[in-house]
Each structure stands twice: as C-alpha cells, then as structure tokens.
Amino acid sequence: MRASRIRSIVQDSSFPSFLMLVLLIIVNAILQPGFFSYQVFRINFMTFTPLILVSLAQATVILVGAVDLSLGAGISLVTVVMASLMGATTASIVLISVLGVGVAILLSLFNGFFVATIGPPPLIMTFATSTIWFGIALLIMPTPGGHIPESYYGLYGKSIGGFLPVPVVVLLLALLLCLLLGRLRAFRHLYAVGGHERAARASGIRVVRTKIFAYLVSGIFVAMAALCVVGNTGTGDARSGQGFTLNSVAAAIIGGIAFSGGKGNYLGAAIGGIILGLLINIIYFAQITSFYQEFMKGAIIIVALLFGAVPRLRREISKR
C-alpha cells in the first residue's frame, strides 16, 4: 500500500522537477549568503514572482495545446504604457494599473481569438505578434524611462505586517486564482482540448471558447507579472520583458507540462518557475563575469530541458 503511494509520487509529472528544486535550494544556500534569512527571501521573491506568474501563464496556453511567444513582448509593452502614463496621485496609480492589466489581457485575447477561430500555428503566429508588440513598445518609448512613482515601486519591496512580502502576497493571489480555476468546468475542458481536440469537440466541448478562455486566463497571469515587473524595475522598458518568453516556456516544460498539450499542472509550472529563478540566482552569486552570463542563461535552460526530458525518454525506451 505504502509502496504504491510512493510509486505514484515518483511517477507524478512534477516529481523530477521537485528533485531538481531541492538540489537547487541546497546549491543556492551554499552560494548566496543568508539564503534562509528573511531579507534574502524577500529580495529573491521580487524576481521569482514575475517568473512564476509567466510560467503559469505559459502553462495555461500550453495545456490547451497552444503556446504564446508574445508574452515577453506583451510585458514590455505594458511596462512602457504604464511608465509613460502614470502620475503621482493614488487615483492615477490605480487607474493606470488597471489600464495595464487591461492591455495585457487584451493582447492575450487578440492572440487567443486568432488561434481559436482561424487556427494558424500558434508558435509562428505569436512570434509575429511578439514582433508587433515589441515594435509598438519601442514606438512609445525608444529608450527606457518614463515615470513610475515611488509609492508604486516602493510598495513592491515592502512587507505586509512585517513578515509577508508583497510579491508573496501576489503569489498567494495567484494561488487563489489557481484554486478557483480548478473548480471551473471550463478549466477541465482545457485538458480535454489540449489532449485530444477532435475527441473534445465530439463530446460537445466548445473548442473555440475553451481556447479563448485559456488565453484569457494566461492574460490575467501575464498582467499580474507585468505589474510586478514594473514594481521591480520602476521604469518602462521596451526590452524588459524579452527574457520572459523563453523562461516561461522552459519553466513550463521543466515543470512537467507536456508541450503537446493536455498534461501537467500549475504546481509543476510554478516549481519550474522557481527552478529557473534559482538557476539565474546561481549565475549571479557564483560571480560569473558578465560575458559568460548570456551564455550561461541559455546553457542552463538547455541543460534543464535535458533533465526534464529524462523521465519521458526513459518511458519511451521502456515502451520499445
């Protein structure tokens, strides 16, 4: 009985990533001074939170059998819009933040609409829209800048009650959203459509609506991530979101979300996001010179993808 339970844990799609997570925490604890202290925890989550959020966003669309390569450029565009419009008053901050959320969701829905109704390959189509979003962001703000009031980005570094960092609060909100989604029938349809679209359609699931729903949910996560990026950087930058696209896909795959769709869960995606965050942390704290950082970022993702592929490859080999 107990053995079978252990086996089911080991065979869970997010188990290899969980092992990797434990290993990385150990390595980080050795490299980063005071890793377990509250301050370091708070600072780490300022960068981890947007990474986890984009992983959830990407996971949602991959689950339905699509992908969104425009998510990074979308974040850039939101930061640029917010930084160019935000004033110092509370009303302005709230209004422009809402606008930022709206833009992020709208961009995602745009992709979702075309992917769902016309059905071009999502990879190439969102690659095209990513170029458009980047161009628009660059048009609004050719060089990084704009104005984000201190009361906005200062808040992102604060803690509630002295023990709950704001980025962690954002994550808790995301968790709440995930739990809520899990109760929705539309969310279960996501798996059905991603796993076998034709079967899903035959059993009466509205495929088009489900796909648009996936992009809507993804857009909400992207919006949250964008608000965090603005809080973390305090500026608008047409290139600030660039790295998120690759990182989000890598995190989702590392977290056991099958690229073909229909398999995996949010827990895995979130772990994937934290794993990437910890890996990027290592690059900084292992005192690797800046020339090597770009190289390391790519290499780490490839290595992580290799590890992520091991259980699947083992399954394939044993099947033969």
Add this chain to the structure above:
Amino acid sequence: MENKARAGAVSATLKSLAANQLTIAVAAVVVLWIFGEIIAPGFLSFGHIMSVLRLSVFLGIVALGQSLVVMAGGEGIDLSVGSVLSLAVVIASSLLMGKNANIPAALAGAIAAGFLIGLANGFGVSYIGIPPLIMTLAMASVVEGLSLIYTGGYPKGNAPELLEALGNGRILAVPNILILWVVVIIGATLLLFRKRWGAILFGVGANSVTAELSGVTVKRFRMFVYAICGAITGFAGFLVLGYTGTPYLNLGGPYLMASIAAVAVGGISLAGGSGSYVGAAIGCILLTTLTSILVALRTTEAVRQIVYGSLLFVIVVAYTRRRRE
C-alpha cells in the same frame, strides 16, 4: 443577378491567383518597386535594383538554411540563425586578420562553427525531443554568449581584399555576390527536385512515419538538416564580413525574423514537406525591398518591427484560411 455572377467570377479568379503564393509574392515585389519609385525617384534605377538584390543575397543564404529546416517538418524552425551568423562573422574575421591567404581557414572556421551549433540543435530536437523553437531559442542565447566570450566584447580582424571583392565587387555592373546567389539558387533547386536527398527531405517533412518505414532514419536525418542549416548560416556570416569589411557584434540580429518571414512569404509550408527555394529567394527580395522602402521613408526601428511582424502575421493567418478552404 449578373452582379452576383461577376462577383463569383472575380472571387474564383482571386482564388486561383491565391493558389499560387509565388505569383502573389512576385506581384508584391513589383508593386513595392513601383511604390518605391514614387516615394523616392531613382528607386527603379538599375543601380538601385542591383543594390537591393545584392542585399537580398545575405538574407537569401540564411533563408536557404531556414527553408531546409522548415521543409524537414516536425515543426522545424531555427531561431538561432541570427546569433550563429554573428558568431561566424567574428570567428571569420579573427582568423582572416585581413590576409587573403587565411581565407580557406576562415571559411572552414565559420562553416564548422555553424555546423557544430546546428548539430547540437538537431541533437536536442531529434534525440531529446525538445521543441525546435525552444531548443533553438535557448541556443541563440548560448551562441550570443559565445560571441561575447570569444571576442571579449571587441571583435578583431577584418576582411582581406579578395573577400571584399566578393562582397562588394561587380562584374559588368552585376554584383559578384549576386552571381554567386544565382549559382546557389540553381544548385539548391537541383538538390531539392532532382536529387535523392531532396526527395528524402520532402518525404520526411510530409510524413515522418512513412519516411521511417521506407528506410530513412528520420531522427538522424533531421539532426543533420539542422547541422546543414548551421553550416549554411556560417557561410552567410563569412559573406556578410566580405560586405561590411570589419566585424561588429550582433551583425546577424536582423536576419532572424527576416529569414522566417521570407520562408513564409515564399510559400514554404510551415508544416513542412513542401515548397521551393526559389519561393524563399523571392521572399528575400520582397523583404529586402520592403526594408529599403522603410529606410527611404526614414522610419524608425519601431515602425520596421511593426511592419515585419504584421507582414508575417497576415501571411500566417491568410495561409491558414486558404488551407482550411
């Protein structure tokens, strides 16, 4: 009633036209050239057309590699071509150091670097099963890093006379490099449609299961297609150095998006298994002409990005609609 019939005839004509994406691409090039002449007199002069064609060559060589990868199917795409080209430029120039005698070594170095990176891409895609887009995107980051590490931020060396003559020289007003491209186009077309290798490529791209059943080791074949794409891109970097004379970091950046757009414009199915290199070549001329017009209009980088993105978006969406019908 009559109106309706006429509308039907028109739409039928439009459909048959649309059936031939190449016709549209060629028509678009002509329209763009005429438009260019209107906004910037002299656009249609022989000299300017030659210079547009010459610029198309570099993109054209990169697009050859990209075409092969896309044709081989399996959602094949190579997003590392930009950084591979950049790396090839800095490797070639550092090996050349302005000496004609070093050309063979530099050519070998540029091609070998591209080949090895492509091989790594192909291995990850074929044997590990990493989605091509992700594998090559991550590789782009790795290769960009390699360029930085290799040069320490400052690329050294420059192109010798002979290479510059290839990149910038002309024979009877026709750029040398354009003649080279014509040879490449003929060679690639023969390879794709007259040789066994081309048949295998299309076979693998159209249906990897039947290809496997008819004795092709699909995984190994696809891996080598990525390696060949890398090698071709390395060669393109070598040629680009002949054009610029001195190396810069990230010379390959603009070629990534353009190579994919050119392949899509040229009617090569992004699902693999079909298309021709002539199509991609026309796509390259179209994109270079477009760039030339955008430059003539003094547009910013931002507008150019929006135009390229929209172009690719429209092609991808329009192509899908047609396939559905």
